[in-house]
Amino acid sequence: MRRSKLRLKTIFKITRAIINEKPLAFRGRPKTYSDAFIISIFLYQTLKNLSYREALEEAFDILGRRPALSTYHYRVSKFPxxxxxxxxxxxxxxxxxxxxxxxxxxxxxxxxxxxxxxxxxxxxxxxxxxxxxxxxxxxxxxxxxxxxxxxxxxxxxxxxxxxxxxxxxxxxxxxxxxxxxxxxxxxxxxxxxxxxxxxxxxxxxxxxxxxxxxxxxxxxxxxxxxxxxxxxxxxxxxxxxxxxxxxxxxxxxxxxxxxxxxxxxxxxxxxxxxxxxxxxxxxxxxxxxxxxxxxxxxxxxxxxxx
Structure with missing residues (x-):
């Protein structure tokens, strides 16, 4: 297993494709950032063993956007x-x-x-x-x-x-x-x-x-x-x-x-x-x-x- 093969864009691409095929049933109002986007950052954070702030900084550098720290922490704590x-x-x-x-x-x-x-x-x-x-x-x-x-x-x-x-x-x-x-x-x-x-x-x-x-x-x-x-x-x-x-x-x-x-x-x-x-x-x-x-x-x- 080589971590270099799992870049954030690759993780997001695979996660988005699977969730689009089998949507996750989450309740609540429409979200600014999709479930695939949040879960992808969470997976990348686990892969690199980053803190919440470090994960969001790298997400912004790679994907060009990121949620607020409080929003990301809340979404991570709430998805099942x-x-x-x-x-x-x-x-x-x-x-x-x-x-x-x-x-x-x-x-x-x-x-x-x-x-x-x-x-x-x-x-x-x-x-x-x-x-x-x-x-x-x-x-x-x-x-x-x-x-x-x-x-x-x-x-x-x-x-x-x-x-x-x-x-x-x-x-x-x-x-x-x-x-x-x-x-x-x-x-x-x-x-x-x-x-x-x-x-x-x-x-x-x-x-x-x-x-x-x-x-x-x-x-x-x-x-x-x-x-x-x-x-x-x-x-x-x-x-x-x-x-x-x-x-x-x-x-x-x-x-x-x-x-x-x-x-x-x-x-x-x-x-x-x-x-x-x-x-x-x-x-x-x-x-x-x-x-x-x-x-x-x-x-x-x-x-x-x-």
Whole structure:
């Protein structure tokens, strides 16, 4: 993932195209600045880890216009998280249309800090539970038959939120008609019958590592099947861990915001930017190929005329 490929104009162009296809239902009077414009600046602010004022200054330099600082702050605080989820899923659909079918889904949780940096590595025991300035994100990625990783959807929560509940909320938003795969891979943190039943309902084979001890054996048929599928496909779980590393290496693991609600939107924005980078790369390659074949056809015509 290269941040230089995601310029503000590129982000605005892709966001505007998707929102024009699938308008976001916001209530209120007509706005001076469109939702696509505000969300694009917010995505660019997340990408560069800028403050509100810095993001607006760069927006004015690049796009030639900007809202007032108070207006931008208000609009960012008011647009719902669901708008970023819709953007994330629409990007996934466009990427999947240009790729082969999905082979597997993989899910895991990660965290981002916000406000003051906190020294978790120096804390122990109950002191860790007192740290509140971080959020949880549980994305679901799809791995194509060619090995490409696409973020299908994601759910965010507060500090120490239940990752099982976040995963169930994310699974509820997956369209089984559009996003089909053979299996769902996850760590033993998600060893829950509710999760496995939901996966079977979506037509997926659960490949979740089950919790098993010397005294507590696996008895439920779904958990037995999950153990077998984990042994077959579980080694591919590293793909989501490396994706987390890629995203945090480029965007960072700390957001310069004060409110948890904004930090959760930033967490979703990080994965929207990853999908957007993949789409921008595909569009750039297709444009290069189009220009190449156009030049080649012109040369062939020139040679044939001689």
């Amino acid at each position: 998280k669901q708008s970023l989820k819709i953007l994330l899923q629409e990007l996934a659909r466009k990427l999947l249309a240009k790729e082969h079918h999905l082979f597997s889904f993989i899910s895991d949780g990660t965290g981002f800090s916000y406000h003051d940096l906190y020294p978790l590595k120096f804390l122990r025991g109950s002191e860790i539970r007192k740290v509140k300035a971080h959020i949880r994100v549980v994305p679901i990625i799809g791995v194509t038959s060619s090995g490409k990783r696409i973020v299908i959807t994601a759910e965010t929560g507060g500090p120490y939120a239940s990752e099982v509940k976040l995963l169930l909320e994310a699974l509820a938003e997956i369209d089984p008609v559009t996003f089909k795969a053979e299996c769902f891979i996850a760590d033993k943190c998600y060893d829950s019958l509710k999760v496995m039943e939901k996966l079977v309902e979506l037509g997926l084979k659960p490949a979740i590592k089950v919790k098993e001890t010397f005294r507590q054996k696996v008895k439920h048929p779904l958990r037995k099947d999950s153990r077998i599928f984990w042994e077959k496909w579980g080694r591919n779980r590293y793909l989501i861990e490396s994706l987390f590393g890629t995203v945090k290496l480029k965007i960072g693991s700390h957001f310069r915001v004060r409110k948890e609600e904004i930090a959760q939107k930033r967490g979703l924005a990080a994965f929207v930017l990853y999908n957007m980078y993949l789409l921008a790369t595909l569009l750039y390659i297709s444009l290069l190929l189009k220009n190449y074949f156009r030049t080649l056809s012109e040369l062939l015509k020139a040679f044939s005329s001689q």
